Amino acid sequence: MNKMHSLAKxxxxxxxxxxxxxxxxxxxxxxxxxxxxxxxxxxxxxxxxLLFFALCLAVLLYVFLYRGKDLAKKIVGxxxxxxxxxxxxxxxxxxxxxxxxAGLFCLxxxxxxxxxxxxxxxxxxxxxxxxxxxxxxxxxxxxxxLGWLIMLTIGIYLLCGAPHFVRWQxxxxxxxxxxxxxxxxxxxxx
Amino acid sequence: MAKMQIxxxxxxxxxxxxxxxxxxxxxRWFFLSSQxxxxxxxxxxxxxxxxxxxxxxxxxxxxxxxxxxxxGPGDQLTPAAKALWLTASLRLALVFTGLMLLxxxxxxIAKILKIPFxxxxxxxxxxxxxxxxxVLNLPPExxxxxxxxxxxxxxxxxxxxxxxxxxxxxxxHSLRHQSNAEQSENANSSTTxx
Numbered sequence: 001m002n003k004m005h006s007l008a009k010x011x012x013x014x015x016x017x018x019x020x021x022x023x024x025x026x027x028x029x030x031x032x033x034x035x036x037x038x039x040x041x042x043x044x045x046x047x048x049x050l051l052f053f054a055l056c057l058a059v060l061l062y063v064f065l066y067r068g069k070d071l072a073k074k075i076v077g078x079x080x081x082x083x084x085x086x087x088x089x090x091x092x093x094x095x096x097x098x099x100x101x102a103g104l105f106c107l108x109x110x111x112x113x114x115x116x117x118x119x120x121x122x123x124x125x126x127x128x129x130x131x132x133x134x135x136x137x138x139x140x141x142x143x144x145x146l147g148w149l150i151m152l153t154i155g156i157y158l159l160c161g162a163p164h165f166v167r168w169q170x171x172x173x174x175x176x177x178x179x180x181x182x183x184x185x186x187x188x189x190x
Numbered sequence: 191m192a193k194m195q196i197x198x199x200x201x202x203x204x205x206x207x208x209x210x211x212x213x214x215x216x217x218r219w220f221f222l223s224s225q226x227x228x229x230x231x232x233x234x235x236x237x238x239x240x241x242x243x244x245x246x247x248x249x250x251x252x253x254x255x256x257x258x259x260x261x262g263p264g265d266q267l268t269p270a271a272k273a274l275w276l277t278a279s280l281r282l283a284l285v286f287t288g289l290m291l292l293x294x295x296x297x298x299i300a301k302i303l304k305i306p307f308x309x310x311x312x313x314x315x316x317x318x319x320x321x322x323x324x325v326l327n328l329p330p331e332x333x334x335x336x337x338x339x340x341x342x343x344x345x346x347x348x349x350x351x352x353x354x355x356x357x358x359x360x361x362x363h364s365l366r367h368q369s370n371a372e373q374s375e376n377a378n379s380s381t382t383x384x
Contacts, residue, residue, distance in 0.1 A: 102289035109293035180273035
């Protein structure tokens with residue numbers, strides 16, 4: 001392992017802990033919904049949501065903390081990488097780490113929205129206040145479904161390291177640096 | 191400029207953009223509330239503009255001195271290395287901001303994707319009833335919200351693409367700043383020698 005691997009490992013552990021902390025309050029939200037309107041459906045949803053969150057938490061901690069070394073090796077590249085003397089060697093690694101973080105953020109956003117909508121549906125289902133009957137809101141509209149699908153796709157792609165996106169960003173960054181060199185030369189000539 | 195100063199510069203720029211987005215797009219509830227009279231709204235808007243201008247000036251336009259204060263002194267980089275660090279750190283930070291703003295812009299993007307399916311019923315409704323279609327017949331507050339969301343979505347996409355023109359402008363700006371600093375240094379040294 002070289003410096004880049006260590007840096008990636010530390011950052012991955014940080015990312016894992018951050019998202020584990022973000023997931024924890026969602027379990028309280030699920031429990032709150034069930035306490036507000038206890039029914040068989042809401043209890044089932046609560047149990048399912050808690051299992052889902054526990055699974056997510058376990059996967060996060062296992063992949064980012066316990067197996068962080070392997071993930072860091074995958075992100076940085078080969079095991080026998082030379083020390084990063086070159087100024088650009090850190091760039092793809094940084095972009096990949098950024099992609100993984102953003103992917104987790106997208107999945108976290110989608111998961112929390114889906115679970116919130118399901119819980120809300122079971123909470124309002126068949127609710128009436130006196131003579132007024134409140135119809136249950138839909139679990140999701142077409143727009144929401146489309147949004148979740150887009151977010152889920154983007155999240156999974158980013159979590160996998162987004163190879164095309166990273167390659168494109170690195171290429172564009174290096175192109176801009178060349179432009180800067182050109183500008184610098186022009187300025188010096190003046 | 192040193193490496194840490196460049197990173198601080200990128201962080202300041204991103205914080206400025208994030209603060210601007212929060213101020214301009216997330217404070218709209220005040221304008222949308224019908225209970226308030228016009229004067230508090232104008233005062234609130236003026237305060238927002240002043241605050242936004244202050245943030246933009248110190249975090250985006252003139253962030254060099256603040257970055258130096260944040261990061262402290264360090265080894266000076268060569269022009270090529272400086273260009274690389276400035277471009278890369280700014281791009282990284284801007285792409286990250288774009289990706290963080292993405293989840294909130296996805297509903298807007300989904301609405302935009304839905305537009306082709308709404309055109310046909312809207313046109314037929316317009317010709318049948320000779321009136322504005324119901325999808326367009328919205329209160330001004332709703333139009334304000336839609337416009338804000340639309341601009342936020344555009345900003346998100348622009349940031350994810352790496353904000354090329356913004357980075358180019360920042361590079362030019364820092365180049366001009368550097369050459370000015372060198373000229374003033376030369377002038378100072380010549381005065382001391384004479």
